[in-house]
Amino acid sequence: MALLEIRGVSRRFGDFLAVDDVSLSIEAGEFFCLLGPSGSGKTTLLRMVAGFDAPDGGAILLDGRDVAGIPPEKRDVHTVFQSYALFPHMTVAQNIAFPLTMAGVGAEASRRRVEEALDGVSLGGMSGRYPSELSGGQRQRVAVARALVDRPKLLLLDEPLAALDAKLKERMQLELITLQKEVGITFVYVTHDQQEALALSHRIAVMNRGRVEQMDEPSRLYGSPRNRFVADFIGTCNLLEGEVAAHSRDALELRLDGIGTVRSSPVEGQVERLVPGVRGVLALRPEKVAISREAPLPGHNRTTGKVFDFLYLGDVTIYVVELDSGVRVEAMLPNSAPGRAKFFEAGDSVHVGWLPEAGVFLTD
Amino acid sequence: MSAAWRASLQRFLITGPPLVYLLLFFGIPTLIMVLASLRLPGEFGGLAPLWETGPSGTELNLSLESYGRFFSDSLYAWLFFKSFLYALVTAVACLLLAYPLALLIARSPGKRRDLLVLLVILPFWSNFLIRVYAWMIILGPESVLTRTLNALLAGLGIAPVELLFTPFAVLVGLVYVHLPFMVLPLFANLEKHDPALLDAAQDLGARSWQRFWRVTFPLSLPGVLAGAALVFIPALGIFAIPDILGGTDSILIGNVIKQQFLDARDWPFGSVLSMVLTALAVAFAAAAAWVASRQRL
Numbered sequence: 001m002a003l004l005e006i007r008g009v010s011r012r013f014g015d016f017l018a019v020d021d022v023s024l025s026i027e028a029g030e031f032f033c034l035l036g037p038s039g040s041g042k043t044t045l046l047r048m049v050a051g052f053d054a055p056d057g058g059a060i061l062l063d064g065r066d067v068a069g070i071p072p073e074k075r076d077v078h079t080v081f082q083s084y085a086l087f088p089h090m091t092v093a094q095n096i097a098f099p100l101t102m103a104g105v106g107a108e109a110s111r112r113r114v115e116e117a118l119d120g121v122s123l124g125g126m127s128g129r130y131p132s133e134l135s136g137g138q139r140q141r142v143a144v145a146r147a148l149v150d151r152p153k154l155l156l157l158d159e160p161l162a163a164l165d166a167k168l169k170e171r172m173q174l175e176l177i178t179l180q181k182e183v184g185i186t187f188v189y190v191t192h193d194q195q196e197a198l199a200l201s202h203r204i205a206v207m208n209r210g211r212v213e214q215m216d217e218p219s220r221l222y223g224s225p226r227n228r229f230v231a232d233f234i235g236t237c238n239l240l241e242g243e244v245a246a247h248s249r250d251a252l253e254l255r256l257d258g259i260g261t262v263r264s265s266p267v268e269g270q271v272e273r274l275v276p277g278v279r280g281v282l283a284l285r286p287e288k289v290a291i292s293r294e295a296p297l298p299g300h301n302r303t304t305g306k307v308f309d310f311l312y313l314g315d316v317t318i319y320v321v322e323l324d325s326g327v328r329v330e331a332m333l334p335n336s337a338p339g340r341a342k343f344f345e346a347g348d349s350v351h352v353g354w355l356p357e358a359g360v361f362l363t364d
Numbered sequence: 365m366s367a368a369w370r371a372s373l374q375r376f377l378i379t380g381p382p383l384v385y386l387l388l389f390f391g392i393p394t395l396i397m398v399l400a401s402l403r404l405p406g407e408f409g410g411l412a413p414l415w416e417t418g419p420s421g422t423e424l425n426l427s428l429e430s431y432g433r434f435f436s437d438s439l440y441a442w443l444f445f446k447s448f449l450y451a452l453v454t455a456v457a458c459l460l461l462a463y464p465l466a467l468l469i470a471r472s473p474g475k476r477r478d479l480l481v482l483l484v485i486l487p488f489w490s491n492f493l494i495r496v497y498a499w500m501i502i503l504g505p506e507s508v509l510t511r512t513l514n515a516l517l518a519g520l521g522i523a524p525v526e527l528l529f530t531p532f533a534v535l536v537g538l539v540y541v542h543l544p545f546m547v548l549p550l551f552a553n554l555e556k557h558d559p560a561l562l563d564a565a566q567d568l569g570a571r572s573w574q575r576f577w578r579v580t581f582p583l584s585l586p587g588v589l590a591g592a593a594l595v596f597i598p599a600l601g602i603f604a605i606p607d608i609l610g611g612t613d614s615i616l617i618g619n620v621i622k623q624q625f626l627d628a629r630d631w632p633f634g635s636v637l638s639m640v641l642t643a644l645a646v647a648f649a650a651a652a653a654w655v656a657s658r659q660r661l
Contacts, residue, residue, distance in 0.1 A: 050567060072566045085564035089582045089659075098578075102569035146568065 001064050003028040003186050004049065004154060009058035010210075011044050018044040020210035021058070026188060028153075031180050034190045035197040036207030037233070042190045045207075046156050049188065051075045063153060073102075078147035079156040082163070084139045086131040092118070092142050093127035099150045117145040120179065137168050144176070148183055157189045161196065173199050194234045198222065206230050222285075224267070227364050231283035236318075238284040238329050244361070247274045254282060254361060258325030262301040263356040273363060280363035286332035288358035291319060291344065296353030305329070307348045319344060321352055394642070401635035402426045409629025430632040434640065440620075444640065447617040450531075451599035454538040458546040458595045459588065461539070466550035466587075467580075470557070484547050492541065496608050499537050503527040503609070529611035537605040542598065546591035553587025554580070586656055593652045597645045617641060 002025040011019040019041040026032045034042040047053040049060060051072035060067050067075060078099070086095050093114050100110040118124050121141040131139055140160055147155055157176075161169045177200060180187050191197050197204050198218040205215040206229075214226040225231035232239060242256035252266040252274065264282060266274065296302050305323035312335075319331045329352055333343060344350060404412040404425050415424050434440050469480040487495060502509055505526060514524040527533055557580065565575045603618030610616075617637065624634030 052563060052566075072563075073569050073571055077567075079564070079567045081560050081564055083558065083560050085558065085560040087561060087565075087579060098565070098570075099568040102574060150569075 005061040007059045009055040012056050017210050022212055024205055028186055029184050031187045031202045033197040033201035033204040034207055035204050037192055040207040041210040042207050046158055046190050050077055050079050050156055076153045078152040080143045080147050080160045082159045084143040086139055086142055088131055092129050095142055096146045096149050103150055113149055117149040121145045136164050154186050159191055225283055228281055228362050236286055239281040241281055243279045244274045244276050246276055258327035259303050264359055264361050265357040278363055280361055282359045282361050284359035286330040288354055289331035290353050291331045291350045295351050300353035302353045304351055307344045307346050309346055397635045397638055400631055401639050403632050405630050405632050411631050430636040434636050443617045443620055447600055451596045454599045455592050455596040457539045458543050462543055462546035462550055466547050466554055469551050470554035484544050496537055496605055499609055503533050531614050533609040534606050534614045537609045538599050542595040545594040549590035550587045553584050557583055585659055589652050589656050593649055600645055601641050
């Protein structure tokens with residue numbers, strides 16, 4: 001049985017459908033991400049799980065029990081808020097002890113568990129500090145320790161790293177992964193940062209306009225996006241417009257606008273839908289696109305163009321190639337060759353190639 | 365012109381005008397009162413000349429005589445204590461009435477909040493004395509309130525009561541007049557509270573009264589202190605309300621000071637009482653400031 005089950009949940013604010021018939025099932029011990037742009041309904045969904053909001057339709061089951069009508073203070077679920085919401089008039093130790101005090105845990109036991117929780121987030125010795133005396137990363141850790149100290153069944157995290165700088169963010173991500181493994185509590189993590197979602201989670205639900213667009217493991221989301229939105233939202237992606245030219249059981253031929261006929265691999269279960277003439281986009285990751293001065297090896301789809309611009313990122317360089325028809329394609333090349341920072345200059349004529357199985361043709 | 369010099373000029377231009385104002389209308393008058401409290405009463409009231417030229421030469425007419433009179437009669441200490449009690453009860457009653465109101469206003473949505481704040485300050489648009497006189501009518505023996513109350517008491521077999529010219533009427537007036545001074549600082553404080561803190565408290569298991577006592581109230585203490593000081597200190601020296609609504613037994617220290625200056629025309633003694641009152645008020649304000657500084661907010 002799933003720890004958290006969301007069954008056909010909807011939430012409407014006036015005319016705006018914030019959450020539209022969402023169903024999810026989250027297993028115990030899972031690190032689950034709700035990923036989506038702002039306004040996609042992920043925070044609304046989280047607030048309904050926490051109990052601060054109630055669905056207009058559908059049901060939320062925690063451990064098999066419908067939680068409708070149970071107020072937040074009685075749910076075995078804690079939240080780490082985006083602003084951390086540490087009590088400014090309480091010390092770190094008093095903040096962390098708060099849920100224990102509310103649950104009527106005795107002073108001695110409470111002190112011991114606060115100590116443990118502080119050690120768990122490497123904040124030993126900070127117990128007497130006030131939140132105003134802590135750095136952003138330390139506040140974040142206190143908020144997590146406070147939410148975990150009484151071992152809830154489920155921890156909800158609402159963009160907890162959004163306020164931190166990139167370097168610290170990366171470190172806190174690693175810490176969160178380790179911590180989640182250690183405590184074994186189910187994490188449901190809300191973010192709009194696709195890299196963060198890919199790095200942290202076991203599974204991700206990509207949300208858009210109140211609906212779940214796709215729910216999968218990070219690598220499958222990245223490798224096989226189900227639709228244009230997911231392909232575009234997760235990572236960067238070339239979206240090449242075109243239509244189906246021919247389709248058989250094991251071969252898919254596409255006619256891409258401004259490129260011509262290319263071969264692609266058919267996606268399971270789409271054989272019936274991909275009849276000739278159906279329009280869509282070929283989603284092609286930049287790192288799967290090769291550019292070279294010589295013609296690519298046989299077996300590749302190929303075309304030619306000129307380097308329009310490039311973005312040097314240190315470990316990789318992203319080249320924007322303008323094809324003869326004016327269509328632009330991005331290609332990402334690693335800068336691993338010794339002594340060479342970049343391979344092409346703007347204006348260079350290049351061959352562009354990719355393998356038939358590199359891209360996914362998406363009709364919606 | 366050097367930067368440091370310009371910075372100090374800027375500082376002076378900003379702080380100068382209020383400083384001059386305080387010096388002119390607070391510092392100098394206070395000094396005049398200190399001096400007056402050490403002078404002798406004049407033959408026909410007011411103050412005796414500061415110096416007199418007699419057969420033995422010129423001598424200054426300064427003495428601690430009026431202070432001696434203050435400390436030799438326990439009546440005045442009692443009056444101060446009574447005023448202190450009235451001010452304390454007023455401050456506590458204002459706090460109890462103002463807190464729920466301030467909380468309601470602070471948690472109201474934008475437009476309604478503005479309207480409610482306007483309603484709180486609306487009474488300031490009419491004269492203070494007129495508003496206090498209105499209470500004479502409301503509490504008078506023939507008023508709807510008094511008659512209804514006495515009818516109810518009669519039903520219970522209790523003798524009728526009078527409301528006007530009693531300590532109760534004085535307290536009603538004191539609380540009524542000072543209530544906005546408690547509501548406004550409380551509201552200003554409560555409005556700034558981060559609603560996420562209450563969500564967090566609830567999320568972590570706090571019921572509504574626990575959320576109030578453990579989060580809202582401790583965070584509002586600076587507002588409580590500011591409101592208490594703004595009510596307590598003026599209430600300590602007020603004379604108009606006991607004059608209008610009180611009976612002979614509701615005389616407070618403010619009334620005595622007024623009588624010394626206007627009726628008895630003993631300016632030195634009136635000044636002594638004023639100085640003691642000022643010293644007490646400063647002591648309370650300092651205590652409030654000290655408590656506030658110990659808050660971590």
